[in-house]
Amino acid sequence: MDKELERYKQFLKEKGLKTTSQRLAIFKVLASEPNRHFTAEEIYEKVKQRWPEIGLATVYRNIQKLSELGLIDKLNLDDGFVRYEIGDPDRDKARHHHHHLICLDCGGVFTFEDDLLEQLEDRIRETMGFIVSDHEVKFYGHCRACAQALTGE
Amino acid sequence: MDKELERYKQFLKEKGLKTTSQRLAIFKVLASEPNRHFTAEEIYEKVKQRWPEIGLATVYRNIQKLSELGLIDKLNLDDGFVRYEIGDPDRDKARHHHHHLICLDCGGVFTFEDDLLEQLEDRIRETMGFIVSDHEVKFYGHCRACAQALTGE
DNA sequence: GTCCATGCAAATGATTTGCAGTATC
DNA sequence: GATACTGCAAATCATTTGCATGGAC
Numbered sequence: 001m002d003k004e005l006e007r008y009k010q011f012l013k014e015k016g017l018k019t020t021s022q023r024l025a026i027f028k029v030l031a032s033e034p035n036r037h038f039t040a041e042e043i044y045e046k047v048k049q050r051w052p053e054i055g056l057a058t059v060y061r062n063i064q065k066l067s068e069l070g071l072i073d074k075l076n077l078d079d080g081f082v083r084y085e086i087g088d089p090d091r092d093k094a095r096h097h098h099h100h101l102i103c104l105d106c107g108g109v110f111t112f113e114d115d116l117l118e119q120l121e122d123r124i125r126e127t128m129g130f131i132v133s134d135h136e137v138k139f140y141g142h143c144r145a146c147a148q149a150l151t152g153e
Numbered sequence: 154m155d156k157e158l159e160r161y162k163q164f165l166k167e168k169g170l171k172t173t174s175q176r177l178a179i180f181k182v183l184a185s186e187p188n189r190h191f192t193a194e195e196i197y198e199k200v201k202q203r204w205p206e207i208g209l210a211t212v213y214r215n216i217q218k219l220s221e222l223g224l225i226d227k228l229n230l231d232d233g234f235v236r237y238e239i240g241d242p243d244r245d246k247a248r249h250h251h252h253h254l255i256c257l258d259c260g261g262v263f264t265f266e267d268d269l270l271e272q273l274e275d276r277i278r279e280t281m282g283f284i285v286s287d288h289e290v291k292f293y294g295h296c297r298a299c300a301q302a303l304t305g306e
Numbered sequence: 307g308t309c310c311a312t313g314c315a316a317a318t319g320a321t322t323t324g325c326a327g328t329a330t331c
Numbered sequence: 332g333a334t335a336c337t338g339c340a341a342a343t344c345a346t347t348t349g350c351a352t353g354g355a356c
Contacts, residue, residue, distance in 0.1 A: 018334090101285070116272065129297030130256075133294040135291060
């Protein structure tokens with residue numbers, strides 16, 4: 001995470017942006033739990049523990065910037081909130097292979113790495129002339145724990 | 154489309170819902186352009202041409218019902234609007250193989266049929282114990298026309 | 307006649323924005 | 332010291348909801 005923090009500061013400098021403590025705090029929250037998918041409000045609550053005077057608008061503004069810089073990814077579960085997770089340092093390659101599994105029972109979000117879609121993208125280019133540059137894949141279903149709880153009863 | 158309309162009326166009857174003219178008009182708009190992805194506002198405008206006194210709230214309420222009945226599919230392009238398209242009559246099988254290609258240049262939405270993901274879902278079940286029941290796949294990139302316009306210049 | 311559905315207006319709620327003060331470079 | 336950033340409050344805007352009236356069965 002220290003490495004990521006340095007990378008973040010580097011990015012900021014390159015873009016002529018300032019390294020404020022709020023900005024760093026927000027980044028740290030995201031980086032501290034790489035597998036969690038935070039809501040803007042959740043980030044706000046988390047940052048407020050250390051930084052009680054921070055405003056929600058600041059969180060939103062920084063999330064947006066982080067997203068523009070490509071350091072965090074958006075995830076929309078269609079429940080009215082946009083969620084954010086820290087991106088993989090080796091991101092261009094990583095994001096493409098990173099899918100989300102969403103449990104319909106407990107609401108948990110899991111990630112799954114795979115590159116099978118590459119073939120599909122080739123096929124799309126061949127048949128449709130559509131050049132894929134990115135994708136978003138969500139699988140809905142039942143996670144191991146919930147599936148077992150169901151069959152176990 | 155007449156077949157679909159009958160099917161819709163049938164659904165309504167089974168659920169004890171009433172076949173109002175507004176309800177039918179909304180359904181017809183969706184069914185008249187199966188490949189188009191309508192915004193609630195767009196449906197509203199379209200229906201208003203024939204039914205000037207209809208209210209936006211009625212459109213929203215019926216879209217929601219249609220969606221519950223499984224007759225239309227939601228599509229979220231993360232631009233602040235939820236879009237809707239009529240579902241395939243043979244839907245359970247169809248939806249699963251229906252992906253969206255979104256052009257980053259012209260904003261067009263295309264569909265692509267494929268069943269490659271079945272393998273991926275088996276793999277997910279084997280390695281994660283996660284049982285997939287549905288998925289949503291979006292590909293972002295450049296459609297044929299826009300890609301050609303770009304290289305042509 | 308009973309309920310469900312409609313239309314309108316008001317409410318909701320996540321996100322954005324304006325502005326005056328504040329901190330970073 | 333200039334400029335970007337922050338916090339607050341107010342504004343936005345798609346979608347939802349309350350309520351009285353109207354229509355389907």
